[in-house]
Amino acid sequence: MFQNRTEALALALPAAVFAAVVFLVPVALLLSEGFKTADGWTIQAYIDFFSMPLNQAVFLRTLKLGLTVTLAAAVIGYAAAYAIVTLPASSKGKMIGLVVLPLMISPVARTYAWIVILGRTGIINQALSAVGLTDGPVRILFTETAVFIGLLQLFLPLMIISLISALENLPRDAVPAARVLGANWFQVFWKVILPLSREGLIVGGTLVFTGSLTAYITPAILGGSKVLMLETLLYQQVTVANNFVSASIIALILIAMSFAANILLRRIASARSAK
Amino acid sequence: MTQKLYTWSILSLVLIFLIGPFFIIVAASFSAGDTLAFPPQGFSVKWILKVFTVESFQQSFVTSMILAIGGTLTALILGIPAAYAMSRYKLPGAEIVRFMVSMPIIVPGIIVGLALLRYFVIPLGISISLALFIAHTALVLPYAVRVVSASLNNLRSDMEEAAVLLGSSRAGAFFRVVLPNIRGGILAAFILGFVTSFNQVPVSLFLSGPGVRTLPIDMLGYMEIVFDPSIAALSSLLAFLSIGIVFAAERFLGFSRYV
Amino acid sequence: MTLKTLLCAATALTLSAGFAQAQDKTLTISAYAFAQDEFSEILYKPFEEKCGCKVVVETGNSVERLAKLEANKDNPVIDMAVMSTADAMAASRNGLIDTVDTSKLTNFDKLYDVAKDPNGDGMSVGYTFYATSIVYRTDKMKIDSWADLLKDDIAPHIAFPNITTNQGAPALYMLGKALGSDNPDLQVPIDAVSKKAGDIVTFYVKSSQLVQLMQQEEIWAAPIGRFSWAPFTKLDLPLAWATPKEGQTGGMNVMVVTKGSKNRDLALEFMDYWLSTEVQTKLATALVDSPANSEVKVSDEVANNITYGAETAKSLTLLPASVSLDNRDAWLAEWNAKVGQ
Numbered sequence: 100m101f102q103n104r105t106e107a108l109a110l111a112l113p114a115a116v117f118a119a120v121v122f123l124v125p126v127a128l129l130l131s132e133g134f135k136t137a138d139g140w141t142i143q144a145y146i147d148f149f150s151m152p153l154n155q156a157v158f159l160r161t162l163k164l165g166l167t168v169t170l171a172a173a174v175i176g177y178a179a180a181y182a183i184v185t186l187p188a189s190s191k192g193k194m195i196g197l198v199v200l201p202l203m204i205s206p207v208a209r210t211y212a213w214i215v216i217l218g219r220t221g222i223i224n225q226a227l228s229a230v231g232l233t234d235g236p237v238r239i240l241f242t243e244t245a246v247f248i249g250l251l252q253l254f255l256p257l258m259i260i261s262l263i264s265a266l267e268n269l270p271r272d273a274v275p276a277a278r279v280l281g282a283n284w285f286q287v288f289w290k291v292i293l294p295l296s297r298e299g300l301i302v303g304g305t306l307v308f309t310g311s312l313t314a315y316i317t318p319a320i321l322g323g324s325k326v327l328m329l330e331t332l333l334y335q336q337v338t339v340a341n342n343f344v345s346a347s348i349i350a351l352i353l354i355a356m357s358f359a360a361n362i363l364l365r366r367i368a369s370a371r372s373a374k
Numbered sequence: 375m376t377q378k379l380y381t382w383s384i385l386s387l388v389l390i391f392l393i394g395p396f397f398i399i400v401a402a403s404f405s406a407g408d409t410l411a412f413p414p415q416g417f418s419v420k421w422i423l424k425v426f427t428v429e430s431f432q433q434s435f436v437t438s439m440i441l442a443i444g445g446t447l448t449a450l451i452l453g454i455p456a457a458y459a460m461s462r463y464k465l466p467g468a469e470i471v472r473f474m475v476s477m478p479i480i481v482p483g484i485i486v487g488l489a490l491l492r493y494f495v496i497p498l499g500i501s502i503s504l505a506l507f508i509a510h511t512a513l514v515l516p517y518a519v520r521v522v523s524a525s526l527n528n529l530r531s532d533m534e535e536a537a538v539l540l541g542s543s544r545a546g547a548f549f550r551v552v553l554p555n556i557r558g559g560i561l562a563a564f565i566l567g568f569v570t571s572f573n574q575v576p577v578s579l580f581l582s583g584p585g586v587r588t589l590p591i592d593m594l595g596y597m598e599i600v601f602d603p604s605i606a607a608l609s610s611l612l613a614f615l616s617i618g619i620v621f622a623a624e625r626f627l628g629f630s631r632y633v
Numbered sequence: 634m635t636l637k638t639l640l641c642a643a644t645a646l647t648l649s650a651g652f653a654q655a656q657d658k659t660l661t662i663s664a665y666a667f668a669q670d671e672f673s674e675i676l677y678k679p680f681e682e683k684c685g686c687k688v689v690v691e692t693g694n695s696v697e698r699l700a701k702l703e704a705n706k707d708n709p710v711i712d713m714a715v716m717s718t719a720d721a722m723a724a725s726r727n728g729l730i731d732t733v734d735t736s737k738l739t740n741f742d743k744l745y746d747v748a749k750d751p752n753g754d755g756m757s758v759g760y761t762f763y764a765t766s767i768v769y770r771t772d773k774m775k776i777d778s779w780a781d782l783l784k785d786d787i788a789p790h791i792a793f794p795n796i797t798t799n800q801g802a803p804a805l806y807m808l809g810k811a812l813g814s815d816n817p818d819l820q821v822p823i824d825a826v827s828k829k830a831g832d833i834v835t836f837y838v839k840s841s842q843l844v845q846l847m848q849q850e851e852i853w854a855a856p857i858g859r860f861s862w863a864p865f866t867k868l869d870l871p872l873a874w875a876t877p878k879e880g881q882t883g884g885m886n887v888m889v890v891t892k893g894s895k896n897r898d899l900a901l902e903f904m905d906y907w908l909s910t911e912v913q914t915k916l917a918t919a920l921v922d923s924p925a926n927s928e929v930k931v932s933d934e935v936a937n938n939i940t941y942g943a944e945t946a947k948s949l950t951l952l953p954a955s956v957s958l959d960n961r962d963a964w965l966a967e968w969n970a971k972v973g974q
Contacts, residue, residue, distance in 0.1 A: 106544070107463035111471045114456035118474040118515060121508045125489035126481055153969045179388045182381040194385065196621075201392050203616035205573045207593050208609030212395035215402065215412045218849040222412065240851060241835040252391060259388075313482035315576045316594070323835040324795045327973065330484055334579065337488060339797045340965060341700055350485040357480045408867055409848045430669060496704050583701075584661045584691040584710060595666045595692060600841055600864075 126350075133347035148348045154332075158352065161312060161329040164243065165356070168250045169308045172258040175251075176303060177292070180262035184269070198259050206253060210320045213249050214240065217321070241323045249317040254310045258303035265299025266292070301364045308360040312353055329353055396613065403607035410603050421607040431608065433585070434592035438572055441588060445510035446518070446567035450560060452511075453518030458548065460519075461526040462534075476516045483513065483576030491580045502583035509577045514567035521566060525559025526552070565623055569616055658686035660899050663702070663714035665886075666692035667841070667860075668921045675915045680906050686899060702729050702891065709891045713900035717799050719957035721757040721887045726958075730756050730889040737901045740908040740926065745943055748885065748925040752954050757887035760907055761860075761922035764883040764940045764949055765803050767875040768847075768865055769854035776854065776875040779804075780811035783825055788832040790853040792843055795836040796968040802961075803882035803952050804856040810879045810950075817956045819964055827971035836972070844868065858884070859940045863920040866938065883940065883949040885925075917941070 134140050148154050183194050201209065216222050219236040227233045239245050269292065277287045293300070318328040327335070329349050336345040398412050406416030425431060456475060459465050478486065490505045529552065537547040578588045587595070589612075597605055664672065669692060677688045691698070691711065699720045702711060706729060716724070724730045732755045735741045741749070741758070748759030769776045774787050782791055794800035805822040814821035826833070834852050837843060840861040846852045848868055865872050888904050890897060906912060913926040923940040924931075931941060940946070 102464055104464070104466055107459045107465040110455035110459035110463070111465055111468075114452040114515060114519065115471045115474045117452055118477060118512060121490070121494070122477055122481075122486065122512045123474065125493040126485060128493045129485065129489040151970070153973045175388060178384045182384045185377070185381060197389055198392065199620075200617065201396065203569055203620055204396055204613040205590055205593070205609055206575065207573075207590050207597075208399050208606070208613065209395055211410070211597070211605060211609065212398045212402075214845065215398055215410055215849070216395060218846075219851050220849050236850075238834070252395065255388070255392060309480060313484070313576065315484055315579065324797075324838060324973075325830075325833075325835055330482065330576070333484060333488075335797065337580070338700055340962075341703070343492070346488060350482070350488075353482045353485065354480065357482075361480075408864075409845055411848065428670060429673065491704070499708060582691075584663075585689040597839075597841070600667075 129343075129347050130351050130354075131347075132343055133351060144344050145348055148345060153327075157327050157329060157332050160243065160326070162356070164247060164250065164328065165308050165311045165360075168247060168254065168311045169304055169360075171247075171251055172255050172307045173300065173304060175255060176258035176262050177288070177296075179259050180266050180299075181292070183259070183263055184266045195260070195263065198256050201252070202256050206314075206316050209253065210249055210316050213245065213252075213321055217245050217248065240321065241325050243322070243326055245321040246318050246326055246328070249321045250311045250314055253314060253317060254307040257306040257310065261299045261303030261306065262296060263299075265296035269295050297369075301361075304364045305357070305361045309357045312356055399606045399613075400610045402603050403610045405603045405606075408602055410606055414603075421603040422611070424602075424604045425608045425611060428596070428604070430587070430592055430596075431589070434587045434589045437586060438589040441506060441510045442568045442571040445507060445571050446514050446564055448507075448511045449514040449518040449567055450522075450563060453515055453563070454522050454560065457519045457522040457526055458552070461523055462531055472519075475519045478512045479516045483574065484579055486512070487577045487580040495581070502581055502586045506578060506581045506586065506588070509581060510571045510574065513574060513577055514571055517566050517570060518563045521563035522556065522559055525556045525562075529555050561623060565620060568619075572616075658684070658896075658899065659689055660684075660686055660896055660903055661689045661691065661710055661712050662900075662903070663691045663698045663711045665715065668919075671916070671919045671921045675919065675921075676907060676912055679912075680903055683906065684899065684902060688903070699724060699729075703727060709893045711891050712894040712896045713888065713890055713903060715760065715886055715888050718751045718757070718759075718885050718887055718954035719961070721889050722752050722754070722954045722958050724889060725752070725754055725756040729892055731892045731894075731897075732756055733758050733888070733890055733904075734901060737898070738905045738908060740905055740910070743910065743926050743928045744908065745925055745927050745946055747946055751885050751887055757889050758904065758908070759885045759887050759925050760904075760913075761916075761925055762883060762885040762940060762946055762949075763859040763923055764881045764945065765800050765856060765858045766877065766881040767854055767856050768843075768862065768872055769875055770847075771871045771873045773853045777878055778811045779807040779856075779877050779879055781877075782808070782854065782856070783829050787854065788829040789834070791833055792835050792837045792846060792852045792855040793826060793833050794840075794856055795838050796964055796972075798838055798840075799884055800840070800856060800858055802957055802964060803884060805964075806952050807877070807879050807882050807950065811877070817952070817960055818967075819960070820967065823964070823967050823971055830972045847872070859938075860922065863938050880948065880950045883951060885951075886922075 133144050134142060136143065149158075179198070183191060183198070186194060217239040218224070219238070219240075223239060224233075224236045227237060228235075273291050273295070274287055277291050282290065313330055315330045315334065318326060318331045319334075322328065322331070329352060333346050333349040336342045336349070401412060401414050402410050403421055404417050404419065405411065405414035405421065406418040407414065453475070456471060460468050460472065465471065486509055490509050494500050494508075495502060495505045533555075534547040534551045537551050538544060542550065573590060574588070575590045575594070578591050582588070582591055593605055593608065669690065672690075677690065681688050691701075698714060699716065702709070702714065702724060705711070721730070735749075735758065738758070744759065748762065751757060751759045767776050767779070767782065773790070774781070776782070781787060782793070794804050796802065796805070802819065805819045805826070806817070808825065809816065809819055809822035812821050812825055834846070837855065840857050841864070843852065843855050843857060843861070844864045847855075847865065847870065862874065888907070890900050894900060908926055910926055910928045913922075913924040914929045914931065916922045917924045917929055917931050917939055918935055920935065920938050927943065931939070936942070
């Protein structure tokens, strides 16, 4: 560890100052617009914003989709990550590569594919009617389900990778040992796997939740104007209504939700490990 | 045996979900029909060829390349010293620095774009291209700092301390001892930053102007007008480009160790 | 590749991009994003050769571009723009555009009368107009009236234009007429649509998407502008263009000159070229834009696919720009409160 403070600051400051000037300042200015009126500072705009049923509905929908996508990603993520870490080293690397692969593909393209898959004549509907589960085609496109599926596919890899790096540190025989001692799978997960992988869950959960809140293309294309989310509402407010106050309010809500998610996940994780 | 069955059934389901859509896109690129459909109607390469004839794609491809390469390099130039300071020095306010450089991950991109447009581009008369460049640099900065930090933390610090004790300057020790050892981490950060910037949509949504548009924004705009398989073809081409880069990096450097 | 090579490559690219922009005479225009390849071929490139200048195009939808004009008010980047009549009126009220000096437009007299000064303020010139009606599957339904769209067995198979699009308000207006209300506050049709909002497949923002949705049988009918009709005819489906008993609606797109533009004369020269019989004929034949120039003659086949001729233009029930503009905020609020959720 070097002790020279001036040198340390000289090295770190350019990045910090850059982030502050081009990032924090304009974003802070934008956020301040929601509180500013001709006669001073007020939260009236926020009261007005939340008193509109459309805004309430959009807010709740965004929260709901963010939470369900994160939850689903965590469940599938654990199953997949656990399966991957138990693989022999050679296939592990390949499998991680395949999981990361979608991250390299433009989200525009990935979302585009779902239009074909989820359509009335798409593969899902063909499969459903072939199996005899449905009488006629089910409407999936332009519903919350479509947005949910699109977001989950977009962000699941982030959860899996985060959990893999956490589970790698799991002692190899911890799970078999717990099983031999009579623990069921639920207990194994709750008492052994979760406490040891909480860092990964926090990182993955935050990434998935924040990602779901701030995705633009997926709700825009798969949801359309019938499934507005905060991000698409923000874009509409700026381009159509020229309403920067609403935009500023939505921005603050989105940032606050990301922070809240991060803090909440930390809480949950530390509460578990404290026991 | 049940363990194996569990492993493979879970993994095949997850992979079908994650990669399946990509195959649809690739299949649609070779369709002979005029719309995106699966299974594709006939086989032809006309949509692949069409991609190369759309002029705006060429322009926005160059714009996106410059942004992704230039922005990531700038982010690395800013980020490597910061990561070094945080891992090797007692940095006053290290937490604040860490927080500042990681902000761009938490703040939604659309807000960054809008804020830059409203408070930089319009009042200060900064050009859209510069604003885009700044925004993409800021966006990549957190990844640069995080990946390089991880790579620095894996490198024992006694080597460079020894070099300093043996009379090398601190800068000399950094360039001769540290840098060669974190090369892989830097390249990993570069690839991650490049991909992030290249595929970025929300930040660029508001930051487009006459003659300045990134490729994903151009693709979205094109989709608003034409819904033929050429977008699928372009997407496949770009995907294979990214996969090629990452595969090469993994092959020669063990990329996944750093991410 | 080492970092150094990459750095050099990036620098080289940045420099070359800088040089490409440093041409002395540049006309910057703002246009609709559709058919840019055709526009480039028919309009931009020939004009660039003619004037020895460079044409830079910014694209987006009408409202988006208006917002940008407003944002860059004090230091206009755009010299000339095309937009809807309502947006042109909004721009004129906000002092963003200038009077068009029609004496400099040699092709001005050839225009249909409705296109000469659509808003009556001398601030815009129409270059194309279009009919808006309903495209539908003849094997699935019969459309005789705008109100048919909301029938129980039809509504679950339609896409309706969002209020934020240029087709939204006109389509609602016609729906209102079919339901017996002529009121421009559009309360009656918005109410009617809101009751079926759950059934309607989507409220579309991008009309091109409809081709895909039609092909996937996601929808069987949708109100569209005639300019998006051509791709539907290529689908292997029994599709028809409805002639509802309330008539068809439509709209006009106009050209405006930005206030404070440094290239005013060049912009006028460009507009004149765009209005010329030659360019308008080519754009019509490519099924891009219906002509506003009355001297344009096209084949019957082309005429069938565009909105052609003075008679057609006169028969359209158009919402006046001032009505659209004055009611726009109220419509959006009403729509968001009733349909948007």
